[in-house]
Amino acid sequence: MVHKLTIYPERKKNQIHREIYGHFAEHLGRCIYGGIYVGENSDIEHTNGMRNDVVEALKELRIPVLRWPGGCFADEYHWRDGVGEKKSRKRMINTHWGGVIEDNSFGTHEYFELCRQLGCKTYINGNLGSGTVQEMSEWVEYMTFDGVSPMAQWRAKNGHEKPWTVDFFGVGNENWGCGGNMTPEYYANEYRRYQTYVRDYQSGRRIQKICGGPNVDDYVWTEQVLRTCFAHPRGSGHGFMDGLSLHYYVHPEGWEIKGSATDFDVRTWYKTLCKALYMDELISRHGEIMDRYDPEKNIAMIVDEWGTWYTCEPGTNPGFLYQQNTMRDALVAAVTLNIFNKHSDRVRMANLAQMVNVLQAVILTEGKHMLKTPTYHVFHMYKEHQGGTLLVDELDVLRIGPDDNAVPNLSESVSMDRNGVIHATIANLSVEEGYELKVTLAEETVRTASAEILTGEMNGKNTFDEPDHIREEAFTRLQVISGEVHLCLPPCSVVSLHLTSGEQQAEKK
């Protein structure tokens, strides 16, 4: 059977916001410390304490935005502890993650330096759970006020005279759980109060305020938070928020015993992908509730924690959430990013958990060594979607896998960039089967086609001994014949296809 993908270049939908390809770095395990920040006295090559190897690799992904400092850590983080002379910064135990000492050597100034090096937007998550309105308000003042004020003067005294730009500000994190165990009504009222004092000090710039949304399928939370935020005649047209967050993790065998990152069978492969595909239903159903309050889609859905979560690597601190990354993770990333693209009229930011050394990381480090995971390569292959225009497409698929965890054999999304180049990302979810695929452009012909591929055995991974076992490669098993692209998708693969259209019939490429 030959599958057919039809792309409609003239049926343009919305823009795919770059921030869908965003990342998340928490003070957790070795994400920040050791993975990104090694300090100014490290033997590892660095620039102002940031590992050069990691920053360079991340820049290749065109990181659009980075969320920090948490996560659960955010609702216990007191920003004043992380500014000023490093030797006098408070030392404390990170009670959430691993119980190791947090010396606050990475704080506000270091975060903005990292974002400067990455060239990305900033997303600060404030402390509503255990912080005060004043603390949150003064943090915003410290970061963004340009003029004479106590906070701005303190910032200057600490070495940064000019204000930074805060693009996004999260008002609390998971306040249904680790952020205070609040009810939705209580949180929403607190949100309304706290966000009032997240002020815009810079003319022409608005801080995008993100309200704490639901965990997985807690539709009651979404409904009641929105109802409370939209209540009262003085309420703004968008419920005092620019975004509402959603968190969803894939743990194949459930929360208590999540399952190994590398040692799994075919049944677990499909179970994992089935759980990843659940993201589509979550976005749709939470989106339906948002549509009732915000039919114009002014409020973005921000999936600011997503990814796989397995049992930690044997012998490592369980609180560090360090896990390996295989082709299974690559497929989870591929299908999830395709879902985000297709829902990009509502989903306008997403942040993979997490950037380095934690959960579904794109980079792992061990001492001075660094490797790019299969997930890294998917983000690299999908980067052409950033800022593109979503196109309508049609793809015929088969249901494969066990009956209780059946999945479509193929997943795809298509966009057009500003130069008119069409980018299609296609994932083959089958462990055993390859598929022939014919790609056509409605009412147009394909002039040129090129592609990259990521493929390997289902539990194939990169290690510090073999860091390039799974890597992106040029894909040559495709032909342009009579204005159509014919390609053979190997099992367990992700392909990024780039097409230009034209009236001329193309020769075999």
Place this chain on the structure above:
Amino acid sequence: MQRREPPLDIGRTAGGKEVSNEDGFTGNGFANDGYVENRSVEKEAWAVEQSRCKTCFLREQAEADHTETIRLYVSNLDAEMKVDPGEYARRLEKCGRCGDMSQGVCMQCGCFVEMRAAVNIRHCPKGEKCW
């Protein structure tokens, strides 16, 4: 990310079979001491150090389940995978003097050092010349 206590059966496989070798280990619930309230930075640092000595191995800490975890892990390692006692002691002696160890965890790799050092094919994440 919702904070949860590390599951007690973190070392079990998906099927519930307990493993006690390189495939996994039995984890533990960390007794979190929490933020240490003190008026001065020096006192805070002192209090933290008192409650969790940065250079302690797991066996020197209060949580008995750490000790048992290590004992089981090391004792169940296949003989051909295990370093000899002399080499084990040499490795741990170096770890004990390393500034990258915190509460028995190597901050360069995230491993419990007493477990990592027991495996002959493993080496110090800072370089093989160390061990």
